[in-house]
Amino acid sequence: MPREELIRELLAARVEHARGQVMRLRGEIREVTLAHRDTPADDEHDPEGSTVTLERERAVALLAGVEAQLAELRDAQERLAHGTFGTCERCGQPVPAERLEVRPEARHCVTCAGIRARGH
Numbered sequence: 031m032p033r034e035e036l037i038r039e040l041l042a043a044r045v046e047h048a049r050g051q052v053m054r055l056r057g058e059i060r061e062v063t064l065a066h067r068d069t070p071a072d073d074e075h076d077p078e079g080s081t082v083t084l085e086r087e088r089a090v091a092l093l094a095g096v097e098a099q100l101a102e103l104r105d106a107q108e109r110l111a112h113g114t115f116g117t118c119e120r121c122g123q124p125v126p127a128e129r130l131e132v133r134p135e136a137r138h139c140v141t142c143a144g145i146r147a148r149g150h
């Protein structure tokens with residue numbers, strides 16, 4: 031297990047960053063929605079409406095990604111608080127420190143993450 035202090039700081043910094051992104055994206059979505067509240071919602075025939083929809087959809091998709099990431103980070107903070115951080119959830123082996131320093135939210139060792147990514 032890498033130095034706990036380092037990981038705690040890494041996670042806190044990433045949570046902070048993700049939170050900022052969530053705020054920014056929510057604001058962006060609200061702005062796009064409000065700015066075009068009075069324009070017709072006929073996306074198929076209104077080229078501008080279509081752009082607005084795409085813009086909003088892109089922001090909503092980004093937001094979903096960042097929120098998922100934020101949940102992972104919070105989970106990692108929980109694991110850190112409960113002393114289960116840094117143990118692979120699949121094989122129970124310690125996750126290498128180098129991996130945790132790059133991806134502190136990682137739940138699996140490199141081998142298990144590879145197996146999972148391939149769908150086994």
Ligand SMILES: [Zn+2]
Binds near residue numbers: 122123
């Ligand atoms: Zn593993």
